[in-house]
Amino acid sequence: xxxxxxxxxxxxxxxxxxxxxxxxxxxxxxxxxxxxxxxxxxxxxxxxxxxxxxxxxxxxxxxxxxxxxxxxxxxxxxxxxxxxxxxxxxxxxxxxxxxxxxxxxxxxxxxxxxxxxxxxxxxxxxxxxxxxxxxxxxxxxxxxxxxxxxxxxxxxxxxxxxxxxxxxxxxxxxxxxxxxxxxxxxxxxxxxxxxxxxxxxxxxxxxxxxxxxxxxxxxxxxxxxxxxxxxxxxxxxxxxxxxxxxxxxxxxxxxxxxxxxxxxxxxxxxxxxxxxxxxxxxxxxxxxxxxxxxxxxxxxxxxxxxxxxxxxxxxxxxxxxxxxxxxxxxxxxxxxxxxxxxxxxxxxxxxxxxxxxxxxxxxxxxxxxxxxxxxxxxxxxxxxxxxxxxxxxxxxxxxxxxxxxxxxxxxxxxxxxxxxxxxxxxxxxxxxxxxxxxxxxxxxxxxxxxxxxxxxxxxxxxxxxxxxxxxxxxxxxxxxxxxxxxxxxxxxxxxxxxxxxxxxxxxxxxxxxxxxxxxxxxxxxxxxxxxxxxxxxxxxx
Numbered sequence: 001x002x003x004x005x006x007x008x009x010x011x012x013x014x015x016x017x018x019x020x021x022x023x024x025x026x027x028x029x030x031x032x033x034x035x036x037x038x039x040x041x042x043x044x045x046x047x048x049x050x051x052x053x054x055x056x057x058x059x060x061x062x063x064x065x066x067x068x069x070x071x072x073x074x075x076x077x078x079x080x081x082x083x084x085x086x087x088x089x090x091x092x093x094x095x096x097x098x099x100x101x102x103x104x105x106x107x108x109x110x111x112x113x114x115x116x117x118x119x120x121x122x123x124x125x126x127x128x129x130x131x132x133x134x135x136x137x138x139x140x141x142x143x144x145x146x147x148x149x150x151x152x153x154x155x156x157x158x159x160x161x162x163x164x165x166x167x168x169x170x171x172x173x174x175x176x177x178x179x180x181x182x183x184x185x186x187x188x189x190x191x192x193x194x195x196x197x198x199x200x201x202x203x204x205x206x207x208x209x210x211x212x213x214x215x216x217x218x219x220x221x222x223x224x225x226x227x228x229x230x231x232x233x234x235x236x237x238x239x240x241x242x243x244x245x246x247x248x249x250x251x252x253x254x255x256x257x258x259x260x261x262x263x264x265x266x267x268x269x270x271x272x273x274x275x276x277x278x279x280x281x282x283x284x285x286x287x288x289x290x291x292x293x294x295x296x297x298x299x300x301x302x303x304x305x306x307x308x309x310x311x312x313x314x315x316x317x318x319x320x321x322x323x324x325x326x327x328x329x330x331x332x333x334x335x336x337x338x339x340x341x342x343x344x345x346x347x348x349x350x351x352x353x354x355x356x357x358x359x360x361x362x363x364x365x366x367x368x369x370x371x372x373x374x375x376x377x378x379x380x381x382x383x384x385x386x387x388x389x390x391x392x393x394x395x396x397x398x399x400x401x402x403x404x405x406x407x408x409x410x411x412x413x414x415x416x417x418x419x420x421x422x423x424x425x426x427x428x429x430x431x432x433x434x435x436x437x438x439x440x441x442x443x444x445x446x447x448x449x450x451x452x453x454x455x456x457x458x459x460x461x462x463x464x465x466x467x468x469x470x471x472x473x474x475x476x477x478x479x480x481x482x483x484x485x486x487x488x489x490x491x492x493x494x495x496x497x498x499x500x501x502x503x504x505x506x507x508x509x510x511x512x513x514x515x516x517x518x519x520x521x522x523x524x525x526x527x528x529x530x531x532x533x534x535x536x537x538x539x540x541x
Contacts, residue, residue: 007048010041011081012409018060018078019355019370022071023307029067038064056080072309075359079368082412083405119181125168132165132183139167140188142209145177153178155197163193248424248439277312280367283322284356287329291354294333301351302337304329310358313365314419320397321367321417324390328369328402328413329354331387336373336411348372360419363512363522369413375406418523423513426531427489427506428521429476436476436530437511437519438500444492446506449485464488464499472498476532493534500532 014037021030038061045053056077063069063077119141121129129139144156153171156178160166164182171178182188188209197205284306295302313321337343337352344350355370387404394400400417426437427446447466455463455470463470471490488499489506511519511529518528 007041007044007050007053007084008409010037010044011053011084013037014041014057014060015078015081018074018081019307021069022074022078022357023305023355030064030069034064035061050084052080053084056084070309071307072359075308075357075366076361078357079366079412079414082368082370119168121168121181125181129167129181129183132167137165137183137185138188139181139183139212140209141179141181141212142188142190142207143177143179144194144205144207146205159193159196163196164188248441276315278315278318280308280310280313280358281306283313283318284325286322287326290326291329291333294330295337298333298337298339300333300337300339302333302354303351304354304356306356306358308358310360310365310367317365317398317417317419320393321415324394324402324415325356325367325369327387327390328415329356331413332369332371332373332411335376336371336406338374342374346374363419365417365419367415367417369415370410371412372410374410375408376404376411418510423510423519426509426511426519428509428524428526428529429489429500429506429532430503431476431501432503434477435526436500436532437509437521438476438489438491438506438532440508442491442493442533444490444497446487446489448487448505449501454485466490466499473501474498476500476530491533 014034017031017034017037021028038057042054042057042061045057059077060069060074063073133139146156157169157171160169160180160182164180165184167181167183169178169180188211190207190209194205194207284304288304291302291304332354333352337354338346338348340350343352353370353372357366357368357370359366387402391402394402394415394417398417400415402413402415404411404413406412425440427440427443429436429438445466447464449464453465454473455465457463462473464473466488473485473488485501486504487502487506489502490497490499509521509523511521514520514527517531519531520527521529
């Protein structure tokens, strides 16, 4: 008898009890005699020298000592035991489609700023646009980003000038991006144009284009309000920005109010948090009806259940996660769960089980779909087209991943997505080797600083020339700016704009508040990084 079959007889009843306990989510204790079953399984695992099983069983024994272990703490060893029984990884090949097949996903926090800037036309550009509109042409705003050094902004500008009717273009070589206003007689053939570049260059490109209503270019009659302010916003960008703005202010609420108002502030923060998050249990429950329809069409019977300590997930990942879970669950019904007669012949209940477990550990959301079907072979996994699509979707949209394991007693599909509970997005900046973070919700722009762009004052202060005006140039940590200043973050506050001096280009990061005015940046392994929100003073200084 193989090691896997020898341990299987011990682990299957343990797994069934643990799964039901987690899914039940009640105050009931584990059944009597469970410790004895664990001890016997542990003895067998030690005899077989199965280190991962030993570690999982020892962890479960410790957690079960009180009879009512925390379901969230049970999930890691539970997943490990599931992997033991579903021992064969299913290969999900990478998709060879170029990254720019999903253009919307590259939109960054400065997309709205790019749109406003490219639509700020001088007299000649407005003359070109008016002539195009009079001929019935359609205006588009397009944005392109690239990575690496195989492409240059100059090459992109030359290509657009040659192939499209270009009204205006703005670009940044240092930030490797370009925005343009173009006109076309029909649908903009942007992809066909960019495909003229060598293959090694197009692989690094991401792009999007948005049609602009020609009526938006008509004068509003309000001389104090630039006409381009009335254009439709980049909806995807503004939705993400609104969520991020709420998270930033939620994180700051309790730090800025009178202590006697703390209970009200906590309630307000919880109310706001519900607006930027989604119930994972409700998300899974919303899949019940479509899954029942699939099972009915396959002439199979299934029951769906959810368990785990994850109550809510960030709203912006909900749609993608729901799509991924639906595909994985349909995949389980179609390719894993057997027909009732086949299940009965194998000694199983006629009704197949679909379990969904959710956990969060070290800022990573793990959602696992487990079925008790016949399993998939590696070859079968290659023809399940949905797995490849879900893998690509999670990678491109959420920076996540999916892994599938299978065995004779079923299949498990594990989705992992990085999350930052209560976190928000900022720019990680460096100045004189000291890091600090500026909330993106307060940022108007990031600009390179060249020679002659800083105006120094005799008092030691300075100003940065920015868009035909001067804004105060300051240090995040208190001193007056000194050369060299290579870049600047323009911060927009009700009291006025100012610019933080930087040593180089900042980096967009997800942060989690870890103290009064400081944050943790998990992806960088940094803690207690100062949050800079006003000239010369971080929040904790």
